[in-house]
Amino acid sequence: MRLIGIAVVLGGWCITLAGLLMTSTVVARGVIACVGIGVSVFGILGVLNSYYLARAIWKK
Amino acid sequence: MRSLKIKAQFLLAILGVGTALCFAAPFRAEAADLSGIKGPDTAQIAAKGDPGAEMTGTVNDVTVADAKAGLTLADLANQAGQNKIAINFVWTLVTGFLVMFMQAGFALVETGLIRAKNANHTMMMNFMVYGLGLFAYYVSGFAIQMGGCAPIANLGGVYPLNSEYAVTLFGKPWALFGQKGFFLHGATYDVGVMVLFLFQMVFMDTTTTIVTGSCAERWKFSAFCISTIGLGAVIYPLFGNWAWGCGWLSQLGVNFGLGHGYCDFAGSGVVHAVGGLTALACAMIVGPRIGKFNRDGSPNAIPGHDLVLVLVGCFILAFGWFGFNPGSTLGASGNGCLRIGSVAVNTMLAGCTGSFGALLYMWMRYGKPDASMAGNGLLAGLVAITAPSGFVNPLAAAVIGWIAGILVCLAVEFFDRVPKVDDPVGAISVHGINGLWGVLAVGLFSDGRSNFGGSWNGVPGSVTGVFYGDPGQLVAQLVGISTLVGAIFTLSFLWNWLVDVFVGQRCNPKSELAGLDIPEMGALCYPDFQLKTQDYRTAWPRKIKEDS
Numbered sequence A: 001m002r003l004i005g006i007a008v009v010l011g012g013w014c015i016t017l018a019g020l021l022m023t024s025t026v027v028a029r030g031v032i033a034c035v036g037i038g039v040s041v042f043g044i045l046g047v048l049n050s051y052y053l054a055r056a057i058w059k060k
Numbered sequence B: 001m002r003s004l005k006i007k008a009q010f011l012l013a014i015l016g017v018g019t020a021l022c023f024a025a026p027f028r029a030e031a032a033d034l035s036g037i038k039g040p041d042t043a044q045i046a047a048k049g050d051p052g053a054e055m056t057g058t059v060n061d062v063t064v065a066d067a068k069a070g071l072t073l074a075d076l077a078n079q080a081g082q083n084k085i086a087i088n089f090v091w092t093l094v095t096g097f098l099v100m101f102m103q104a105g106f107a108l109v110e111t112g113l114i115r116a117k118n119a120n121h122t123m124m125m126n127f128m129v130y131g132l133g134l135f136a137y138y139v140s141g142f143a144i145q146m147g148g149c150a151p152i153a154n155l156g157g158v159y160p161l162n163s164e165y166a167v168t169l170f171g172k173p174w175a176l177f178g179q180k181g182f183f184l185h186g187a188t189y190d191v192g193v194m195v196l197f198l199f200q201m202v203f204m205d206t207t208t209t210i211v212t213g214s215c216a217e218r219w220k221f222s223a224f225c226i227s228t229i230g231l232g233a234v235i236y237p238l239f240g241n242w243a244w245g246c247g248w249l250s251q252l253g254v255n256f257g258l259g260h261g262y263c264d265f266a267g268s269g270v271v272h273a274v275g276g277l278t279a280l281a282c283a284m285i286v287g288p289r290i291g292k293f294n295r296d297g298s299p300n301a302i303p304g305h306d307l308v309l310v311l312v313g314c315f316i317l318a319f320g321w322f323g324f325n326p327g328s329t330l331g332a333s334g335n336g337c338l339r340i341g342s343v344a345v346n347t348m349l350a351g352c353t354g355s356f357g358a359l360l361y362m363w364m365r366y367g368k369p370d371a372s373m374a375g376n377g378l379l380a381g382l383v384a385i386t387a388p389s390g391f392v393n394p395l396a397a398a399v400i401g402w403i404a405g406i407l408v409c410l411a412v413e414f415f416d417r418v419p420k421v422d423d424p425v426g427a428i429s430v431h432g433i434n435g436l437w438g439v440l441a442v443g444l445f446s447d448g449r450s451n452f453g454g455s456w457n458g459v460p461g462s463v464t465g466v467f468y469g470d471p472g473q474l475v476a477q478l479v480g481i482s483t484l485v486g487a488i489f490t491l492s493f494l495w496n497w498l499v500d501v502f503v504g505q506r507c508n509p510k511s512e513l514a515g516l517d518i519p520e521m522g523a524l525c526y527p528d529f530q531l532k533t534q535d536y537r538t539a540w541p542r543k544i545k546e547d548s
Helices: A001-024 A025-056 B002-025 B033-037 B042-050 B073-113 B116-146 B190-216 B221-244 B253-255 B268-286 B307-324 B339-368 B371-386 B394-417 B425-444 B473-503 B509-514 B515-521 B541-547
Strands: B164-169 B172-178
Touching: A001 A025, A001 B002, A001 B473, A025 B394, B002 B307, B033 B073, B042 B515, B073 B116, B073 B190, B073 B307, B073 B371, B116 B172, B116 B190, B116 B515, B172 B221, B172 B253, B190 B221, B190 B268, B190 B425, B190 B515, B221 B268, B253 B339, B253 B509, B268 B371, B268 B425, B307 B339, B307 B371, B339 B371, B339 B394, B371 B425, B394 B509, B425 B473, B509 B515
Parallel strands: none
Antiparallel strands: B164 B172
């Protein structure tokens, strides 16, 4: 699960980098960067943190 | 009437002389012009002294290369060059000393915000972060970050730092890390490089000290040591290189036409967001303190033990920030460095409005002005203005700080209630969230009127945000944010995961409930005080069954 989370977080960054290379339009690059940031944030809070929340000390 | 006539004649005379000077050949000083210049009589100074400072600092003090030839134009030019670099060296070193003193501020803020039973442990983490970080940065961090940054004109060029590793992908160069300056040996034994090392080192130390706050009260000291070394040796320097060491982010303007590339004047992203995101990764791995969350997931407030420490620490940090931001010009002479006045005022304003924003938010929401959140609001404003401080006007600085003050309160509530990440001092919210906000603010509010030597990151002109007509700058900042959240967080998480696997990040529950001062450090911070400690058998009943 943690490896999947890391992959999603890194994937967001890769989306942003791909946007730089795919298009030269400023607006399109900006939108793709926002999508990349969103994916990374989801990876951190939605995947990685969920893994740790499921095993949280206060749930034991 | 007569006086008016005299004034008119005088004005005409000045205009005439001015016009004559404009059309005359440019003034050229000849060697002969200088030979007649004599300084004050040293015998006279020896006899009477110089209480009015009229005879001190004259031509007598200009170093002459050849005594037989006397004073030459080359001597004067060399003296002028050395004076410029001397001013910049002194400025950069003194501001670096101020930033170093921020360590004391962080130590006080963090220690004040945790319980007394962990005070020695938290203080020692803040104390040792200086030495551990320094060592890591000396071994490899500085070289990775600044090994290919030359030339830096304000510091005399720092020409030995001239090797940057880059790869070419999809037809574009991607500069990744520096290669000169490991152990500061060889040609990097250079006066300019030394000044740069000191200044950059204290910045890195600020990053490493952010993490100690988010993991306070349950972090194993040995794990903290190893984690800090990794952050100072590799993770921080890598992003530092990309942003400040001529790395690929700083070249987004040159290579991809995005404004002036990723711009971060003093480090909202490089220092604070890197520290804040590493703090998030560590806090997730270490887990929340026992008692922070109830079984239904609702959070409990765990108040700190000394608000005096917290607020004095905030003042020290605000003072140190005058080194952090204005010092980032790396000089006070040349290349637009006189903007240090504007940078200092922006810093002051954002801190002020940040504390206002937090104070008012807490007052309106909870009915009382919260002291610790007012302090965090001040820090949030300072963190947020760190990246834009060199590029925005005072009004924008005040707005950026105000938003940061409110943002820090919202972020603290969010991390407590939604992802349930325990952050005893609010480091993730203050440094992580507001560091990212500061990076974004550059792309919004930069007014295009700063002029640091006519260009920034190799792109001519001034940094201009989207509100002043350059949407490309905003996109460059977004790419920077994505890199911080996507790449730097991942590196920090992986490193600390490894530390968790091989060393273990968290103290055992008995130590945590008793307080970490005795189990981890061997001594209480306040041995004469009677401390309140929790009995782990009542605080965590299932664990005692497992232990027994």
